Amino acid sequence: MKVAVVGAGLAGLAAACELTDLGHHGVVCARRPWAGGKTYSFLDRETGESVDNGQHVFMGCTTAYTGFLARLGTLALTKRQRRLRVPVFDAQGRRSDITAVALPGGLHLAGSFLRYRHLALADKLRAARLLAAVTRMPAAARDTLDGVAFGEWLRLHGQSESSIRALWDLVLVPTLNARADEVSAAAALFVLQEGFLKSAESGALGIPTVGLSALHVEPALAYVAARGGGVRLGCTVTRLQAEGEKVSSVVSSGGAEPFDAVVCAVPHRQVAALLPEQVAGASPFAELATIPAAPIVNVHVWFDRSVTALPFAAFAEGDLQWLFNRSRLEGRQGDGQHVVVSLSAAERWMALDKGALERHFVAALRTAFPEARQAQVRRCVVLKEPEATFVPAPGIRRPGARTPLANLYLAGAYTATGWPATMESAVRSGLAAARTLHSDSCRRAPAEATSGR
Ligand SMILES: Cc1cc2nc3c(=O)[nH]c(=O)nc-3n(C[C@H](O)[C@H](O)[C@H](O)COP(=O)(O)OP(=O)(O)OC[C@H]3O[C@@H](n4cnc5c(N)ncnc54)[C@H](O)[C@@H]3O)c2cc1C
The missing domain is CATH 3.90.660.10 (Polyamine Oxidase; Chain A, domain 2)
Known part of the structure; x- marks a missing residue:
């Protein structure tokens, strides 16, 4: 099938790589003259160094992203810890390390947590009790807390304001890009369980040693091109034209072009603007504007x-x-x-x-x-x-890959991957969109052959 992938961030790039491997002709369109979306590098002329639009870090638990780098052959261009180890400083410059050791999940951080100097003893004991309960909490129980703000949940479980600031926000602000009061308890607990409590390895940090464009953007474009896919840079898609229940063509500065299917991988607040009014005003597209x-x-x-x-x-x-x-x-x-x-x-x-x-x-x-x-x-x-x-605010609704239009699929870190807004979520979403599209096309193909279409 000829598939347009609109948006060349990590979600679009992962979708395009997967589509070409599944035998489709994927054409990835990037709005800017370069690809990468929220992950790209540029040359700083004064220093001659490649600088990223933002420092990016991944973790041992982000296996879809590291799998993507392995597929592109660039995983070796990162430094990866075996186990989590982070030096943490307070305002006086005193250092206290968070260090995971080779013990089963939950216990691997206990020693360094007890030695941790930037939290009062009473706060530490209350936090340790709560962390032990979070380690044991089943995913189903965690997910019922989606409508509750994490800050409120922490206070309900005896956490002080100083511990919310010095401990819980220390973990959440870099991982969820928001504070405890702004995020759902389910999202915060997912990060704690998956990233920190599951095992000594899950929280291990991975850091690129080259710019993000060299790490995954250029290699992904080369991967697509080498397998017969198309890459169009500086190609702004202005409209997805629909006929009946399907997208019939993709409109860009180059004109209207028919495609069999579309993966829409643009940021969540830009999806609705590409769609016909009656579609954009309906679920799930209308709700996207409410995701902060x-x-x-x-x-x-x-x-x-x-x-x-x-x-x-x-x-x-x-x-x-x-x-x-x-x-x-x-x-x-x-x-x-x-x-x-x-x-x-x-x-x-x-x-x-x-x-x-x-x-x-x-x-x-x-x-x-x-x-x-x-x-x-x-x-x-x-x-x-x-x-x-x-921001995974309490009660937001993240859409899945399928949409009410039969051949339109959504990809993007904001979709329902279960993961916060990370490179991991973006890659997972791209792979999910490509695989869902492929399995739908396999299901439809025999039906269309039988009905003689
Ligand atoms: C400064 C910064 C630091 C971050 N730090 C981390 C980190 O440490 N670890 C981590 O895992 N994640 C981090 N993230 C988050 C991570 O970068 C994103 O979650 C992820 O890259 C989002 O990818 P995406 O493909 O879903 O969206 P995007 O990257 O936003 O891609 C969307 C693409 O759609 C294109 N587009 C939009 N409109 C059109 C159109 N009309 N036609 C064609 N193309 C269009 C855009 O140009 C873009 O290429 C950080 C993000 C930023 C910005």
């Missing part, structure tokens, strides 16, 4: 010397959330150092201009890392992604 989104801000700083030997660090207090040492991660030797501060749930930083963000975060880095106090800033780049991810 949240920003992420990255502040890249090039110092004239090394300011830390750590490859990355998390911060339990203050404004620095996560720091990544790009020079170290990319194995770049030199007289300076490139670090990036990654700020999730970044609403409060969006209104500040580059100069203000540079001043604020360079000062924060100088407080956290004594070596940075003498260091000069050679360059600073601020990148803002206003709708970086959807």
